[in-house]
Amino acid sequence: MRHFLAGPLSRAAPRSAGRLACFLVAFLTLFSLMVQPVAAQSILRDAETEALFTDMVAPLVAASELDSKHVDVVLINDDQINAFVAGGQRIYFYSGLINTADTANEVQGVMAHELGHITGGHAIRFDEGAKTATGITLLSLILGAAAIAAGAGDAGMGIMAAGQQAAMGKFLAFSRVQERSADSAGARYLGEAGISGKGSINFFKKLQNYEFRLGIPQEDSYGRTHPLSGERVTLLRDVYEKDPAWDKQPDPKLEARFQRVKAKLLGFTADPAVTLRKYPETDQSIPARYARAYAWHKSAYPDRALYEADKLLKAEPNDPYFLELQGQILLESGKPDEALKSLRRAVQLTNNQPLIASLFGHALIATEDPQYLDEAEQVLKAAVNKDNRNPFAWYQLGVVYSQKGDNARAQLATAESSLLEQNYAGAIRSSQIAMAGIKENTPDWIRAQDISFIAKAEFERNSRRR
Structure with a gap:
């Protein structure tokens, strides 16, 4: 996206306007895709895994005051380290996240965060951020097109480009606010459930190391949908360390079940040699x-x-x-x-x-x-x-x-x-x-x-x- 905007711009008004119109379509399509469930993904179903997830999430659901009958945890066969909600009360976990987590407590930290998205209605409120961003985009397109039609091609293209940048910045800021809200709610649910936040901190540290390996700048989170993992660790540690559950030991039976499921999942999804x-x-x-x-x-x-x-x-x-x-x-x-x-x-x-x-x-x-x-x-x-x-x-x-x-x-x-x-x-x-x-x-x-x-x-x- 940035490369396109930084490249050489044609002075021919019809061609330039066409490019920006195409860009707008892509921009709107991006928002549409982001709010849709990932239906095409391969869902893994296993009785033991689903029973474990149900028991892991149950105390967090109770703390969130949601109805446990309507909360579902779904496993997707994908190596990405990711989890998300997409409307309703269903949490999607990627198998890559389970393989990356060392303990059940780390996964419970992610579950608590995703429940924060559900109780915050973030999948529903996604349209608020999208509407604001697309409103800016449409306005810039109209003003830019008017300038181009008046003969000020460079000025018109500048208005359009600035509008696209402002729209994306607005949307990303909206997304980061939602993530911080989910972090805060998740921390509260862990505390009320009597579950230590150490797993949450440890998992965010894993993500931070992953960001380092990918060369993601750590100075600030501008231009990202999520706050930097380092920022989240700093903010959450202060909350978790004050919680009575901070030093509580994890349930050994739950941990043993998690290690079984993790091994089973690797055996089922990974190359046998691995x-x-x-x-x-x-x-x-x-x-x-x-x-x-x-x-x-x-x-x-x-x-x-x-x-x-x-x-x-x-x-x-x-x-x-x-x-x-x-x-x-x-x-x-x-x-x-x-x-x-x-x-x-x-x-x-x-x-x-x-x-x-x-x-x-x-x-x-x-x-x-x-x-x-x-x-x-x-x-x-x-x-x-x-x-x-x-x-x-x-x-x-x-x-x-x-x-x-x-x-x-x-x-x-x-x-x-x-x-x-x-x-x-x-x-x-x-x-x-x-x-x-x-x-x-x-x-x-x-x-x-x-x-x-x-x-x-x-x-x-x-x-x-x-």
Whole structure:
């Protein structure tokens, strides 16, 4: 942006005005994109991770006086060190942030900050900063165009350029105020929850070191959406050190769970060679074995993966997530019959946790034994009733219906899956086929109609954007 404005400017008024008009469009598009959820990102779903996040954020949600039923923490598969909110009460964490954090306490510091954005209504109020900035931009464009039309081309271009700079400066200042407000609110929630702010300070120091490595100037935060991490550490330390929770020790059970999930996440997302370097065979800890099991499974070495899973279960025979891992390895290495025992037990121990239940349902189908179809239908219906945001479970339920000859409901389940995956054309097609085969005005027919309406509206909106 700055390079464009600093480059040579043509004296030809139509061409110059055209460039600035294009710049304005890009500027407005930037604001539009910044307030939209990152729907295209790859979301990671895991029963153990989601249970951990729920327990980590719960005391902070209580301190913020939000309703815990409506606060959700979502994990995105991305190496960036980032977290954000995008409307509603959903916090998005990038896997890179989890991999960078050393402790659960550090992640809780970020959670508290993001809750500060939610309670401050910052995603909603984003339009305030955008409107002010675009107002300046539009005014400068009008005045500049008038000057160009009057023959003062250089003056007109100067007005436009100054207007763009002022608009961006105004918006960035607005963003920094929101970040400081979220910092302050987050510190308050940590204190009221009795959680030490040391993790928050430590994580900001990590960000500060990251800024140093990138060569980001540390003199002032002008031209940035966030205050400098060093500034935040200085301000927050004074608040945290006065809080009674400053010297409180972290929950050892929560910390142990975090280390497990962190290792599991690395094993699942990273190149296996990276995982095996970080967690070599000499490391016999639970997190190390967990990470290696996923790395070996990802590398198509099922025997080695099962060896690590068996060792984990020897240490903790009734751990549902170790049973889930064992079942997953067996299922995905072509042994669905052998996977059933582990997965059935995992489902029982977690009171039919929907993500684990959907994997169990898949294993029942994969045996290709008709005797399991009724059980698979029961398991998968229970899974989608508890969590209807899982396209995999809906797809598997569709397979069950198809194998039982209920093609209309197979199409309805496929429509549900397609809608969740934003395949709106597929959702429209499947929902209409379902409606044709289901008795009119029954609950399933009405749901198929709803999916059709929603998918058509989204399809048309996306078409207009192109």
